[in-house]
Amino acid sequence: MANIKDVAKRAGVAISTVSKFINGGSVRSKNAAAIKKAIEELDYKVNDVARMLKTNIAMTVGVLIPSLDGLFFTTIAALMEDEFQKHGYSIILCDYRNDAGLEKEKLDFLISKRVDGLVIVSHDSLQYLDSRNRQGIPMIAIDRPFDGVDSVTSDSFKGSMEAIETFIEMGHNDIAIICGPHEVYTSKIRLNGYIAAMKNNNIKIVDEYMQFEDYTIEGGYKAMCELLKIKKRPTAIFTTNYELTLGAMMAINEENIKVLNDISVIDIDDMIMMKLITPSLSVVAQSMDKIGITAAKLLIKRMSGDFEKFPQNRIVETSFIKRNSIKRIKT
Amino acid sequence: MANIKDVAKRAGVAISTVSKFINGGSVRSKNAAAIKKAIEELDYKVNDVARMLKTNIAMTVGVLIPSLDGLFFTTIAALMEDEFQKHGYSIILCDYRNDAGLEKEKLDFLISKRVDGLVIVSHDSLQYLDSRNRQGIPMIAIDRPFDGVDSVTSDSFKGSMEAIETFIEMGHNDIAIICGPHEVYTSKIRLNGYIAAMKNNNIKIVDEYMQFEDYTIEGGYKAMCELLKIKKRPTAIFTTNYELTLGAMMAINEENIKVLNDISVIDIDDMIMMKLITPSLSVVAQSMDKIGITAAKLLIKRMSGDFEKFPQNRIVETSFIKRNSIKRIKT
DNA sequence: CTGTTAGCGCATTCAA
DNA sequence: TTGAATGCGCTAACAG
Numbered sequence: 001m002a003n004i005k006d007v008a009k010r011a012g013v014a015i016s017t018v019s020k021f022i023n024g025g026s027v028r029s030k031n032a033a034a035i036k037k038a039i040e041e042l043d044y045k046v047n048d049v050a051r052m053l054k055t056n057i058a059m060t061v062g063v064l065i066p067s068l069d070g071l072f073f074t075t076i077a078a079l080m081e082d083e084f085q086k087h088g089y090s091i092i093l094c095d096y097r098n099d100a101g102l103e104k105e106k107l108d109f110l111i112s113k114r115v116d117g118l119v120i121v122s123h124d125s126l127q128y129l130d131s132r133n134r135q136g137i138p139m140i141a142i143d144r145p146f147d148g149v150d151s152v153t154s155d156s157f158k159g160s161m162e163a164i165e166t167f168i169e170m171g172h173n174d175i176a177i178i179c180g181p182h183e184v185y186t187s188k189i190r191l192n193g194y195i196a197a198m199k200n201n202n203i204k205i206v207d208e209y210m211q212f213e214d215y216t217i218e219g220g221y222k223a224m225c226e227l228l229k230i231k232k233r234p235t236a237i238f239t240t241n242y243e244l245t246l247g248a249m250m251a252i253n254e255e256n257i258k259v260l261n262d263i264s265v266i267d268i269d270d271m272i273m274m275k276l277i278t279p280s281l282s283v284v285a286q287s288m289d290k291i292g293i294t295a296a297k298l299l300i301k302r303m304s305g306d307f308e309k310f311p312q313n314r315i316v317e318t319s320f321i322k323r324n325s326i327k328r329i330k331t
Numbered sequence: 332m333a334n335i336k337d338v339a340k341r342a343g344v345a346i347s348t349v350s351k352f353i354n355g356g357s358v359r360s361k362n363a364a365a366i367k368k369a370i371e372e373l374d375y376k377v378n379d380v381a382r383m384l385k386t387n388i389a390m391t392v393g394v395l396i397p398s399l400d401g402l403f404f405t406t407i408a409a410l411m412e413d414e415f416q417k418h419g420y421s422i423i424l425c426d427y428r429n430d431a432g433l434e435k436e437k438l439d440f441l442i443s444k445r446v447d448g449l450v451i452v453s454h455d456s457l458q459y460l461d462s463r464n465r466q467g468i469p470m471i472a473i474d475r476p477f478d479g480v481d482s483v484t485s486d487s488f489k490g491s492m493e494a495i496e497t498f499i500e501m502g503h504n505d506i507a508i509i510c511g512p513h514e515v516y517t518s519k520i521r522l523n524g525y526i527a528a529m530k531n532n533n534i535k536i537v538d539e540y541m542q543f544e545d546y547t548i549e550g551g552y553k554a555m556c557e558l559l560k561i562k563k564r565p566t567a568i569f570t571t572n573y574e575l576t577l578g579a580m581m582a583i584n585e586e587n588i589k590v591l592n593d594i595s596v597i598d599i600d601d602m603i604m605m606k607l608i609t610p611s612l613s614v615v616a617q618s619m620d621k622i623g624i625t626a627a628k629l630l631i632k633r634m635s636g637d638f639e640k641f642p643q644n645r646i647v648e649t650s651f652i653k654r655n656s657i658k659r660i661k662t
Numbered sequence: 663c664t665g666t667t668a669g670c671g672c673a674t675t676c677a678a
Numbered sequence: 679t680t681g682a683a684t685g686c687g688c689t690a691a692c693a694g
Contacts, residue, residue, distance in 0.1 A: 003671055014681040019673055028679065048443045050671035053380045053686050068405035068424075078399065078428065090440050092423050093399075097409065109421050112379045217577075218603050246548075246577065247604075253584030254609050272549050273578075278585050334687055345665040350689060359663060381687035384670050 062110030079292035159318030160193025220247025393441030410623035490649030491524025551578025
């Protein structure tokens with residue numbers, strides 16, 4: 001492959017002139033034309049590796065998410081990528097398959113690639129990074145806040161309360177929740193929202209009504225199967241993630257029961273399917289756009305050296321969207 | 332951050348000795364100990380960028396898939412990653428959101444990262460790469476074969492035929508197929524398998540029984556809704572991808588009809604959900620392991636300079652797994 | 663086995 | 679504005 005030297009020779013100028021041309025400096029128009037021509041003829045591409053070695057800037061950010069199975073994170077990753085791209089940054093996307101060991105490995109991989117910034121949805125790698133003195137790489141936590149690190153999270157505690165209170169207003173008392181794994185932050189906070197709303201309304205909390213599964217379709221299916229086995233079936237279900245909801249819907253539909261008529265449902269995360277199915281699902285919508293773009297912008301700021309008000313913990317409001325999956329019942 | 336020079340100084344040896352030590356050369360044990368100590372004390376990490384500039388080897392392969400939404404490809408990507416890792420390679424995963432323009436961009440990004448090899452699930456970037464003279468980067472096509480490029484694909488033509496013939500043996504004549512987009516290779520080939528089986532058995536092919544949608548949950552849902560509207564409803568459905576199947580199941584379940592009793596179903600791709608739901612689904616299983624590992628191994632071979640029998644087009648057999656979603660009907 | 667040295671391709675000083 | 683020269687951190691001769 002042609003290098004800058006070849007271009008310089010062909011254009012009859014010095015290497016430094018070509019370099020300046022490439023990087024937008026001012027060059028005599030005659031030289032500019034010659035360089036442009038040479039670049040085209042040689043199909044010259046800047047060698048980013050060499051440039052990176054020299055400048056120590058990769059124009060790349062690493063994005064680390066728990067798993068590629070979760071639509072919420074992959075969607076946010078895609079949104080962030082758009083935003084980064086506008087500012088000239090590319091992203092390297094990694095997942096760690098919900099495995100803490102792998103998480104650290106991937107983090108080291110990203111660091112070894114000398115990324116300029118890091119976006120992380122972490123179980124515990126933030127502490128790991130911290131212990132490694134954070135390598136001076138700006139980073140931002142998504143979905144789960146951490147001490148001493150910029151973060152962008154949803155107010156899903158409030159969102160969950162809102163969902164449960166909607167059920168209660170509609171006359172429901174037997175309200176179940178399908179949560180993610182016990183140890184995950186969002187799982188805990190959503191459960192807390194549920195508990196708070198129940199307590200505020202003096203409704204007894206039933207252990208069997210709280211199910212914990214992985215944030216997967218299978219998890220939602222299993223959890224709902226459990227709930228349907230209970231003698232006193234819940235009349236309302238709060239499913240706290242897209243995949244859990246899909247699985248739960250499949251389990252419901254297999255029984256001779258119907259959403260709305262027999263059971264009311266509210267889901268967290270407003271994906272296309274939620275509007276498409278019958279009845280359309282009421283949701284606590286997390287603003288994936290806002291989360292992604294807020295995080296990207298803040299990280300870009302940090303990467304440019306601006307550490308004003310560090311660390312920031314941005315909280316994005318959720319919004320309740322009422323559709324056709326909640327039935328008023330008699331009390 | 333410390334560099335190799337710092338380590339050499341601290342260990343009291345030459346840079347080249349440190350380099351040799353790092354790269355597994357033989358070094359006087361006393362020096363080895365000193366170097367090791369210095370590396371630890373300085374928390375020295377090799378600068379991969381510099382190494383890459385020098386050696387022109389990134390020990391990284393780029394993996395480009397259509398979308399992060401598709402479980403089939405993300406699963407294969409994960410499997411390949413395991414295999415690559417065993418050989419010291421890391422992967423950079425990119426998706427192009429089913430957008431041809433983005434596909435080329437991402438490809439250029441991967442190339443600009445100077446990856447050593449490329450795994451591609453492509454609409455048309457292979458031609459693009461070809462037109463750019465393939466930059467000399469070894470690459471392998473997954474899922475969709477291409478001229479002049481190594482590839483690993485499933486024999487889903489045969490798999491589809493097998494599925495349809497199973498339906499026919501069970502007495503079905505009104506068999507529908509839910510395909511992916513018209514232009515996608517796998518979509519075409521699976522449709523061809525369907526058509527071949529129908530023709531072989533002298534069954535008339537009904538246009539309305541062939542639905543084409545994106546390979547998404549929404550697509551499957553829509554397609555199935557269409558099929559259920561037909562006056563003469565099909566008695567059997569062949570859904571040709573995991574997401575299409577999920578969406579179709581949701582649509583079925585919303586109606587007052589039941590898989591097995593009212594409608595028989597066979598799906599392509601054997602994911603966990605297929606066994607979990609009731610009734611469990613019969614599937615044409617693509618061996619994701621075999622595809623991923625075969626592709627990874629072949630690419631590793633190419634990256635090591637071995638171009639024996641180039642190009643190879645490996646075809647992986649599918650296997651039919653009969654479960655409880657097919658009912659024998661009277662003819 | 664060890665040390666000296668020359669680049670890998672580029673950006674950037676500093677003179678001109 | 680331009681060009682010659684330096685060095686980013688590392689590997690790989692080569693000579694000792």
